[in-house]
Amino acid sequence: MRVQVLFAHPRSDRSEVNTALAAAARSLPYVTFVDLYAEYPDFDIDVDREQDRLLGHDVVVFQHPVYWYSCPALLKEWQDLVLEHGFAYGSQGRALTGKILMNVVTCGARRETYGYSGANGHELRDFFLPFEKTAHLCRMRWLPPFAVFAAGHALEEGRLEGQVAAYRCLLTALAENRIDLVRAERVNLLSEDLDRLIWPAAPAAEVA
Amino acid sequence: MELLAGAFIYLVSAVIAVPLAHRLGLGSVLGYLIAGIVIGPAFGLVGAETEEVMHFAEFGVVMMLFLVGLELQPFMLWRMRAQLLGLGGLQVVATAVLLALAALLIGLTWQASVAVGMILALSSTAIVLQTLNEKGWMKAPAGRSAFSVLLFQDIAVIPMLALLPLLAIGDPTPAHLGDHGHASGIAHWPEWVQAIAILSVIAGIIAAGRFLIRPVFRFVAEARLREVFTAAALLLVVGIALAMDAIGLSPALGTFLAGVVLSDSEYRHELESDIAPFKGLLLGLFFISVGAGIDFGLLFGQPLQIFGLVLAVMAIKLTVLLALGRAFGLPGSDTWLFGLGLAQAGEFAFVLFGVALTGGVIVLAEAQMLTVIVTVSMLATPLLFIVYERVIAPRAAVGVTRDADTIEEWGPVVIAGVGRFGQIVSRFLIANGQKVIVLDHDPALIEMLRKFGLKTYYGDATRPDLLHAAGLEQARIFVAALDDAEAQTRLVAHVARTYPCVHIIARAHNRQHVYELLEAGAHEVEREMFESALCAGRQALVALGAHPFRAHQLARAFRRHDLQSLEMLHEAWSNGGFDQHYVAAARMRYEELVRLMGSDRSDRHDTSDRGWTPPPKGDAAS
Numbered sequence: 001m002r003v004q005v006l007f008a009h010p011r012s013d014r015s016e017v018n019t020a021l022a023a024a025a026r027s028l029p030y031v032t033f034v035d036l037y038a039e040y041p042d043f044d045i046d047v048d049r050e051q052d053r054l055l056g057h058d059v060v061v062f063q064h065p066v067y068w069y070s071c072p073a074l075l076k077e078w079q080d081l082v083l084e085h086g087f088a089y090g091s092q093g094r095a096l097t098g099k100i101l102m103n104v105v106t107c108g109a110r111r112e113t114y115g116y117s118g119a120n121g122h123e124l125r126d127f128f129l130p131f132e133k134t135a136h137l138c139r140m141r142w143l144p145p146f147a148v149f150a151a152g153h154a155l156e157e158g159r160l161e162g163q164v165a166a167y168r169c170l171l172t173a174l175a176e177n178r179i180d181l182v183r184a185e186r187v188n189l190l191s192e193d194l195d196r197l198i199w200p201a202a203p204a205a206e207v208a
Numbered sequence: 209m210e211l212l213a214g215a216f217i218y219l220v221s222a223v224i225a226v227p228l229a230h231r232l233g234l235g236s237v238l239g240y241l242i243a244g245i246v247i248g249p250a251f252g253l254v255g256a257e258t259e260e261v262m263h264f265a266e267f268g269v270v271m272m273l274f275l276v277g278l279e280l281q282p283f284m285l286w287r288m289r290a291q292l293l294g295l296g297g298l299q300v301v302a303t304a305v306l307l308a309l310a311a312l313l314i315g316l317t318w319q320a321s322v323a324v325g326m327i328l329a330l331s332s333t334a335i336v337l338q339t340l341n342e343k344g345w346m347k348a349p350a351g352r353s354a355f356s357v358l359l360f361q362d363i364a365v366i367p368m369l370a371l372l373p374l375l376a377i378g379d380p381t382p383a384h385l386g387d388h389g390h391a392s393g394i395a396h397w398p399e400w401v402q403a404i405a406i407l408s409v410i411a412g413i414i415a416a417g418r419f420l421i422r423p424v425f426r427f428v429a430e431a432r433l434r435e436v437f438t439a440a441a442l443l444l445v446v447g448i449a450l451a452m453d454a455i456g457l458s459p460a461l462g463t464f465l466a467g468v469v470l471s472d473s474e475y476r477h478e479l480e481s482d483i484a485p486f487k488g489l490l491l492g493l494f495f496i497s498v499g500a501g502i503d504f505g506l507l508f509g510q511p512l513q514i515f516g517l518v519l520a521v522m523a524i525k526l527t528v529l530l531a532l533g534r535a536f537g538l539p540g541s542d543t544w545l546f547g548l549g550l551a552q553a554g555e556f557a558f559v560l561f562g563v564a565l566t567g568g569v570i571v572l573a574e575a576q577m578l579t580v581i582v583t584v585s586m587l588a589t590p591l592l593f594i595v596y597e598r599v600i601a602p603r604a605a606v607g608v609t610r611d612a613d614t615i616e617e618w619g620p621v622v623i624a625g626v627g628r629f630g631q632i633v634s635r636f637l638i639a640n641g642q643k644v645i646v647l648d649h650d651p652a653l654i655e656m657l658r659k660f661g662l663k664t665y666y667g668d669a670t671r672p673d674l675l676h677a678a679g680l681e682q683a684r685i686f687v688a689a690l691d692d693a694e695a696q697t698r699l700v701a702h703v704a705r706t707y708p709c710v711h712i713i714a715r716a717h718n719r720q721h722v723y724e725l726l727e728a729g730a731h732e733v734e735r736e737m738f739e740s741a742l743c744a745g746r747q748a749l750v751a752l753g754a755h756p757f758r759a760h761q762l763a764r765a766f767r768r769h770d771l772q773s774l775e776m777l778h779e780a781w782s783n784g785g786f787d788q789h790y791v792a793a794a795r796m797r798y799e800e801l802v803r804l805m806g807s808d809r810s811d812r813h814d815t816s817d818r819g820w821t822p823p824p825k826g827d828a829a830s
């Protein structure tokens with residue numbers, strides 16, 4: 001499957017986690033990597049170009065930090081402009097049917113603050129309900145978030161490298177169509193059950 | 209000296225009476241007429257020469273029609289055709305028939321009755337158009353209708369001139385017809401040759417207007433001598449008048465046609481502002497001579513009879529006009545404006561009575577009486593306009609939305625200067641469907657822009673009369689985009705003073721110029737280089753490896769800080785220009801900027817570098 005990562009971070013010069021994740025995504029030849037804030041610093045999104053790009057891929061990954069339980073502004077703008085009626089939804093809007101959408105996110109808060117007994121009172125996945133419903137309205141499949149928690153401490157605590165490797169794994173599995181989508185849709189967070197959701201890589205001969 | 213003394217008397221009377229009449233809300237026409245009465249019949253300061261003066265001054269009407277033509281694009285004229293022929297034709301025929309019957313009733317011969325009916329059916333182009341323009345009623349339905357009727361009347365004079373000699377009882381002698389056509393130089397040619405001559409002159413005017421006049425004006429304009437351009441404009445009008453006269457057509461009609469042809473040329477506003485003062489003076493002179501020419505002896509000899517006849521004539525005309533106004537669907541109060549406005553007899557009558565007299569259609573006593581009637585009816589017209597304005601219009605105040613229409617005709621935006629700066633402003637606004645009037649004084653540039661479809665008018669935007677002609681009074685926005693910084697400041701000061709309601713946006717050369725323009729009265733000032741230079745700086749940062757959004761952010765912060773400095777330093781500048789206080793303040797601001805921009809990246813909590821800052825690592829809650 002053809003994978004595109006739409007990366008949205010307004011301060012990537014100061015980012016620790018997202019830049020590391022982005023660098024990994026960018027390095028994969030079978031992934032189209034788009035830095036939205038670099039392409040549209042003026043928020044002047046080229047809708048036709050973005051729609052064409054969507055048509056050319058089967059998997060869309062929104063990669064971004066969690067800002068106020070949601071995504072940075074430009075990614076919202078992107079959704080508002082690109083997912084047009086007649087293209088993405090509506091009786092004639094079938095361009096995205098069957099494609100996969102997911103969020104790869106970093107949170108400032110620790111894992112335990114999410115969940116029903118945590119300070120945030122809800123699972124992280126719950127906050128992504130708008131994305132899930134958006135995907136479904138566009139007749140897409142939506143996968144739960146791949147999340148890095150306590151992003152501000154990931155480097156010091158030595159978690160970053162492992163997370164980057166897992167992300168690379170995820171993207172590769174998506175590209176090679178080795179994700180158990182039916183099970184993946186049901187889990188809480190993709191990042192926590194990744195090993196169980198990915199089928200082993202086929203022998204080299206078979207992939208070719 | 210006699211000439212100067214005469215001119216002195218006319219000018220004194222006008223200079224006193226017109227502003228006074230204006231102040232009293234009576235309109236300039238009445239002012240001129242009163243001035244004429246004062247220097248003529250009342251004090252006898254001027255005498256027999258008034259008739260000559262009047263013939264000369266009638267050229268003002270010719271100029272006025274040229275100006276009217278300039279404002280009327282060909283397609284608008286075409287759109288008016290039904291009104292012109294229907295409304296105009298019916299008005300002339302119906303009024304002429306009724307007036308002729310009335311004349312028969314009071315015992316005139318049938319020939320005289322026909323002549324009087326035709327002649328009195330005409331109205332005064334001079335008074336009516338001048339007043340409609342002055343009051344801004346030209347674009348209202350009544351104004352348009354009145355104009356159609358007047359234009360038709362102007363055309364109708366030609367067949368009338370041909371008809372009058374046929375009514376002659378005795379042996380008609382060739383008449384002097386003054387300005388409105390006469391037995392022309394081509395009268396003795398065979399008719400078909402005449403027809404060809406007439407058609408070719410008209411075709412010539414149209415062709416010259418289309419193909420010849422623009423390059424000629426461009427050539428003249430490139431000399432950049434104001435008075436030569438004025439001379440060329442006068443030459444154009446006088447030349448056309450002569451050509452029309454030679455073939456026996458109304459010169460006013462010819463110049464009107466030329467005006468229409470030139471109405472979409474880039475020289476339109478310049479022509480307008482050059483001809484307008486001459487038109488104004490000549491028309492004023494004309495009105496004065498009408499007032500001065502009143503035969504008071506006759507008037508006070510038989511006052512009842514004369515006023516009775518004036519009333520009768522105007523009542524008949526008014527009845528026809530009101531009926532037609534209704535029939536042609538004019539809104540309520542507009543019908544009254546149309547009717548009251550055109551109820552007088554016009555200046556054509558003076559000429560045509562002369563023809564009728566020499567042809568023996570009417571006798572001298574009748575001619576004198578009729579001339580007084582016409583004059584009194586003209587005198588009454590400004591009063592009728594006042595009645596309309598004070599009594600009728602307020603009652604129908606629902607129709608006030610009309611004003612907005614008038615504005616649209618001009619364009620709510622006037623842009624002075626269409627160099628690199630003005631071009632972008634105008635292209636942007638025009639692309640967004642705004643009506644924009646663009647002025648510039650470089651003929652070559654205008655020509656070039658016209659090729660690209662940007663309609664620009666020639667003229668020096670620092671000239672007050674041109675701004676006036678461009679309709680700045682009705683504009684909402686004025687963009688001053690001149691290249692020359694000093695001229696620009698003067699321009700802004702003038703506009704701010706003269707048109708306090710217009711929002712002024714000005715292009716500034718540099719910081720100092722910003723202050724000068726603000727002090728001159730500009731509401732918004734943009735430094736011509738600031739935005740583009742900042743964009744270049746932003747590109748440079750990106751090329752140096754900065755993230756494009758970061759570069760965008762920094763440019764935004766820089767702009768904000770710079771605009772703040774501009775505002776903060778204004779006071780320092782006002783107090784002493786670029787003195788040491790200014791320099792010190794400016795340096796402080798600059799150092800602050802450097803600190804702001806170059807804030808240490810590793811410190812994620814520098815307060816000057818806010819925006820998407822995560823909570824500090826040590827914060828327990830994070």
Ligand SMILES: Cc1cc2nc3c(=O)[nH]c(=O)nc-3n(C[C@H](O)[C@H](O)[C@H](O)COP(=O)(O)O)c2cc1C
Pocket residue numbers: 014015016017018019065066067068069070106107108109151152820821822823
């Ligand atoms: C404006 C703003 C809003 C934030 N809102 C949240 C939030 O709602 N939940 C959360 O867990 N973290 C929140 N954070 C923390 C960011 O998610 C965290 O800084 C980011 O994921 C770190 O990734 P980076 O190193 O790639 O920038 C917020 C941070 C900012 C600047």
